[in-house]
Amino acid sequence: DSGVTQTPKHLITATGQRVTLRCSPRSGDLSVYWYQQSLDQGLQFLIQYYNGEERAKGNILERFSAQQFPDLHSELNLSSLELGDSALYFCASSVGKGSYNEQFFGPGTRLTVL
Amino acid sequence: AQKVTQAQTEISVVEKEDVTLDCVYETRDTTYYLFWYKQPPSGELVFLIRRNSFDEQNEISGRYSWNFQKSTSSFNFTITASQVVDSAVYFCALSEAQGSARQLTFGSGTQLTVLP
Numbered sequence: 001d002s003g004v005t006q007t008p009k010h011l012i013t014a015t016g017q018r019v020t021l022r023c024s025p026r027s028g029d030l031s032v033y034w035y036q037q038s039l040d041q042g043l044q045f046l047i048q049y050y051n052g053e054e055r056a057k058g059n060i061l062e063r064f065s066a067q068q069f070p071d072l073h074s075e076l077n078l079s080s081l082e083l084g085d086s087a088l089y090f091c092a093s094s095v096g097k098g099s100y101n102e103q104f105f106g107p108g109t110r111l112t113v114l
Numbered sequence: 115a116q117k118v119t120q121a122q123t124e125i126s127v128v129e130k131e132d133v134t135l136d137c138v139y140e141t142r143d144t145t146y147y148l149f150w151y152k153q154p155p156s157g158e159l160v161f162l163i164r165r166n167s168f169d170e171q172n173e174i175s176g177r178y179s180w181n182f183q184k185s186t187s188s189f190n191f192t193i194t195a196s197q198v199v200d201s202a203v204y205f206c207a208l209s210e211a212q213g214s215a216r217q218l219t220f221g222s223g224t225q226l227t228v229l230p
Contacts (some may be wrong), residue, residue: 099209
């Protein structure tokens with residue numbers, strides 16, 4: 001158990017809908033990262049927050065947004081969902097904001113868009 | 115641009131065999147970090163090791179060992195006396211200290227199956 005929690009574990013929704021994925025980092029970690037894992041794209045970095053502020057952005061679609069709250073939990077919002085958004089979404093956390101920090105991953109949220 | 119290549123898509127071995135997973139990376143940064151993660155069938159990603167670009171000393175942890183060679187841009191992972199519980203997908207990843215890829219860039223992963 002990495003100490004990172006993600007809810008829900010599974011999510012099934014329809015095209016065009018909007019969903020929110022939630023992540024709580026390990027105690028003491030200030031950075032939160034979001035990743036998408038799909039069969040065709042592999043594991044891709046989406047976005048990083050550090051202590052409430054956006055730190056780095058990867059291949060995140062404009063339909064997706066995220067934020068980190070004062071209690072350090074984070075939410076990833078996915079809107080206007082398409083079939084291709086079906087994937088496993090991971091949240092990870094680390095102590096610091098630097099690229100040398102090892103990241104600890106949550107169990108993931110499996111999103112299915114029908 | 116940064117890139118991580120794991121050419122072995124799938125490897126199958128019999129229990130107690132040694133197995134090496136290859137990882138080749140590309141980066142223009144002189145300071146960078148290499149990682150290995152394990153993804154067992156349950157799905158979560160488990161951190162295994164981090165290596166700094168300025169530390170080429172090989173590392174051993176139990177049955178696991180890592181061989182980092184800057185000359186060939188490789189960071190290979192060996193499991194000695196493999197066990198069924200080692201069956202998983204293994205990912206190599208890279209992050210740069212200064213470049214645009216300060217976040218993790220993952221390879222495509224190697225599916226390791228250890229047969230009893």
